[in-house]
Structure formats: C-alpha cells, structure tokens
Amino acid sequence: MGTPDHGDIVVGLNAVIVTVTNEEPRVLIVQEPDAPSGDVLPFGLFDPIKDRTLEEGLRSWVVQQTDLEVGYVEQLYTFGNSGRDPRERNSGQRFISVGYLALVRDAATATRGTWRSWYEYFPWEDWREGRPGILDAEILPALGSWVEDTPDAYLRAVREERLALAFGVESGAWTEDHVLDRFELLYEAGIVSEAVRDARNDDVTAPGLTPGKPMGFDHRRILATGMGRLRGKIQYRPVIFELMPAEFTLFQLQCAAEGLAGLRLHKQNFRRLVERGGLVEETGRMEASRPGRPAKLFRFRRNVLRERPTPAVTLPRGG
Amino acid sequence: MGTPDHGDIVVGLNAVIVTVTNEEPRVLIVQEPDAPSGDVLPFGLFDPIKDRTLEEGLRSWVVQQTDLEVGYVEQLYTFGNSGRDPRERNSGQRFISVGYLALVRDAATATRGTWRSWYEYFPWEDWREGRPGILDAEILPALGSWVEDTPDAYLRAVREERLALAFGVESGAWTEDHVLDRFELLYEAGIVSEAVRDARNDDVTAPGLTPGKPMGFDHRRILATGMGRLRGKIQYRPVIFELMPAEFTLFQLQCAAEGLAGLRLHKQNFRRLVERGGLVEETGRMEASRPGRPAKLFRFRRNVLRERPTPAVTLPRGG
DNA sequence: TTAGTTATACTCATATTGAGCATTTAAATA
C-alpha cells in the first residue's frame, strides 16, 4: 500500500451479510475494539495486488474472517464522502467504501461476529406491529422542524419534497424500500448520532434524539442501502429463496418476506401469488406437527427463471 | 497522486451522459487520441484531496471538460476487474472505475465531444423496428454454441440459464433493462471486440463477429449499465422528464420513452397511463402546426411526487 | 372540397389485486 502520504486512496469493502432466523432479518456484526461509536459491519481493505476483482476481494476476506461461504453477493454503492469516516482524520488517507450485500441461508456457520436484527438499528422501519410509534412521537416532528428552520426558501422546498417522498407524509404511502432516503434525511437533520459524531463545525445541533442503535464509520448508511436494495429486489427477483432452507412452508416464506419488508402481508393473497407465479413446487412432505393443520413443504422452482421475465414475490399488504 | 508504484489505486470517474434528440437517446462521446480501441465516455480521475465526494468530483470535471451543467446524476456501479482496463498494463496502477449516469435536457450546450445514438454501440437493443435481425442471424447462434462448447456440465447449465434469462430465449420475453447481462454474456463469450482486445491468453477465440461499435477501456460495459439503469428507472421514477423540454406533447414524451426502452408502445394506452397517473398537466398551449391535428402541450406535474408512491411511466408494449 | 395525417376519446374483454368468508386437518383438552 506504500507509505500513507496525503492523497492516498484506500478502498474499503464492507459487507451487509444478511440472514433470516426466526422470521427476523439479521445482519452480521463484528466487534471492533477500536470502533469509535457502535457496532460495525465486517469490512476489509481491497488489495490491489492480490484481488482480481472487488467482489473476489470481498469474498476472500469474508471467508477468512467469518468462515462463512456466502452465496449471493451484489454490489450496493460506493461512498466517498470525506468526513463520514473517522479513520480519515488522522491517517491522511482517503477512504472509499464499497458496500456489498451478501445473503446466507445458514446463520450457524459464522465463527466470528454476532447476528443482530437489523431493526435494532432502524426501529422506524419495522411496521409489522403497525406504524412505529417513534415516527409520530419523535422522528417526524424533528424532521418537520428541521425543514421549517431551513432559511433558504428553495432548499426548504427541496427538503420538504424529500421528506414527503421518503416518509410518505402527504401521500400516506410508506414505500418500504426507501430506507436510505429516510436515513440520509435523519443524518442531514442531525437526528442520528453518527451525524453528531461527524460534525466538525457546529452546524449540527444535537437534538438529544438519536433513534436506533448507532454504528461505526458510515456503516449504518451502508446497512440502509442494503436493506433498501433487498426490499426492492425481492419484488422483481427471487432473491428471497437465497435466505430460505431447501424446504419450507408457505407461511415460513411469508414470514421471511414480512421480516424483510417490515410489513404484514395478506396470507391468502400471498399464497396465491407465490403458487400461481410458479415460484414453488410441493415436495410431497409435510411440516413436522405443530398445533393446527400441518403445512405442506415446498421448494423453490428454479425453472421459473426461464419461464417468466419477473419471477418474484410481490407483496400484498394487509394483515 | 504520488509516484505510481505497484499497488497504487486510481479511482476513475466515468460519466454516461444521456440526452434525447429527435427521439433518439444519445450519449456524449469524447475523442481520445490515445484511446486504444474505439470511442470513450467522458472520464476523469477522482482527486482525493480536492473532491469532497465522488459525485462532486464527477460534476466538477464534467463542467470543466464539456461546459455541461448536468442536473440529474446517479451512481451506477464500481468496477474493479483487473485486465479490463488496458491502462493498467504499463502503469503498475490499479484502476477502479466508478460509473455515473447523468441526464441533460439540452444537448446543444456541450462544447466538447459528440452525441452519438447509444444504439450504435448496442444495435441488438433497438426493437423499435421489430426484433433486430442481428439477434437471430449472429448473436444467438454464437452464444448458443459458446454455451454448448462449455466442457464443465455445471458451468454449462449456469450459462444456459443466464442466456435464457438475458435474451428471453425460452420465455420469449425480452426484458429491456437487462442490457448489462446481455453485454456481459457477449463479452465472456468473446463476441465483442473488447473481449478479444483484453484477452492475454488465448482462452478467447475471436469469432470474427463483433456486433456494435466497440469502445475504449471498459466503457461499453459502463454504458450498458447506464442504459439498463435508465430503462429500469423510468418505470418507477419520473426520470424521463429530466430529458424533456419544459413543454412537450404526449407523443414527444412517448417517442422519448420508446427511444430509451428501444420498444414501440401502444399510443392510446400510453396516454392513458400518463394522464391518469397525474404525471402531466396541460399548459393550455398547442404545438406549432404540423400536418394533422395539433397536439396539446403538457408540462410535468411536479406535485405528483408527493401524491403517489411510484409516479412513473409504465411501458404499454405494442405498436 | 377532399384526401391525408395526427391527436384524442371511448369501448370491451381479460387479467390482476385487495379484501374477506368458508372449509379442512391437525393437536390439545375435556
């Protein structure tokens, strides 16, 4: 990497590794002793000599660090903002962070790190038990006055529109995949503690309100990107099956979809869509007995990929 | 940047700058004297000292190089494959290229570069005059035998599935936004001349078949990414209006959508969707007279953003 | 005045979606 003189670029690879256990979407978190403020995602540096591609680099140190064999991997976004990574301050290096989303079926195999529900970091994203109270109690008032207090009229209008779009203020429609838009508003408004941490000058006033658990570096932003991408993608690609065991009941599938989307779905309509869409086929086996009528076990019909242009689970809302 | 010793990382920012003129989607191409093989996109290096963010860096040298004020900008993808950028071979540096999509309304203001139809580089992507002949005459046979000739059975199955998905071989469905998937297949199969150029060892046999105009570096891949992203995005965000003048007829809007998607659309249904979706409003003015009934002029209804979760033009196929 | 050309309005069968009620099959309990 050479001596770190001013102007050196360091490429960090960050992984949002997702699994679903007990109907709860979880991300792999590693404990970094020197993490300045909060949990961090697994990350490593891109080695320009050894790694042939970014994704290869990512895969190699994920295996090395966690012993996880990740299957599905997808690039998320490349962030290069100065000031959002505290490591830059002392080293004179410039951190570019490339985020990746990885999906694993079997959480058990990770030898390092812990799996945490992603809603610990984003409590306002979980609508499964109804509209989260924190939205109307804290977040929207704070964002509202942030918009109100914007001096410049044009900028105020822009922010107002962003707020309306991201949180469905005027339309009443919550779009579950706009996770990043919502987080960026909270960050810019100084309502998450990372914003306070990163503020060098005092243009950010800490409002004593920091919903959700903070993360180190810009990792909560990367997690938001991954959540949004995954929530969007399950609606047009069958990625959800990357998170399911080989055999599953339709209700387990629905719970996984609900967990990821943070919504309750209409059970009968969900079944209809999945079955009629040709996404699954019966295995002939039944679920081990529990109270109630036993459920048939299904498997993913891989052939659906060749048959339909958009083979995915759409999300019929409503409990 | 320091002396280029082995292991240095250089971040290149590449812009797919798109406009629509005469119903044709065009990209800004610059003439590089040292471009090894073909046209290139505008690109510049990220300056880790001056540029606060990647996007800011991009905007600054786009203005500097072309005098274009780009409005809408969106990051596409970060490529880091070694071997796909010929500059790496001599310099000992590692090139990471971050692609961006930028949309401009008024092509006239560019002071450098030329606007070229993106279908010059991707002739198989233009279905407006029906299914392109090159597909059945050249591309699909070549891809077919590439798959057939794959020795490893598992890899062959994977490739077969990718081919089926990307080109709609089995489903018969052409998904217009899978531009990158299709290009990557052509590249891996050695059917585009960039693949032949990049091949160090002889695992790629030049088949004497190189559809579409090649580009320098990995720029055709970046363009493919931009085309696919834009084609996908017009269906759920009103980005198409970033490419339209302030006032336009519904037919002009349709032609723009058709040009971008590379499809013919059903006129009456297109109107219905756009009008009922609340995307536009009448200005009261009419188009300057041409043969036929004069058309009403419309403008984008910006307020639709606050009202609807997915304000966009869906694409009703069929001429 | 008429033909040509394009915009716009309207229709209609079919598919998809949202919402709910009804039935089946098991375990748990009396």
Add this chain to the structure above:
DNA sequence: TATTTAAATGCTCAATATGAGTATAACTAA
C-alpha cells in the same frame, strides 16, 4: 371419544389495471 383451538388451505367477489382495439376530431396540403 367429543370438543375446542390453531393453523393451513380453498373460494368468492368487487375494484382496478391492462391490452388491444374502433371511432371521432382537428388540423394541413392538394
């Protein structure tokens, strides 16, 4: 063994959206 309870599964029905037209209106050019 009969009854209750908890699911899974099956079915209906209205509302809406979509695909594919036909019909009419408003202009220009000859």
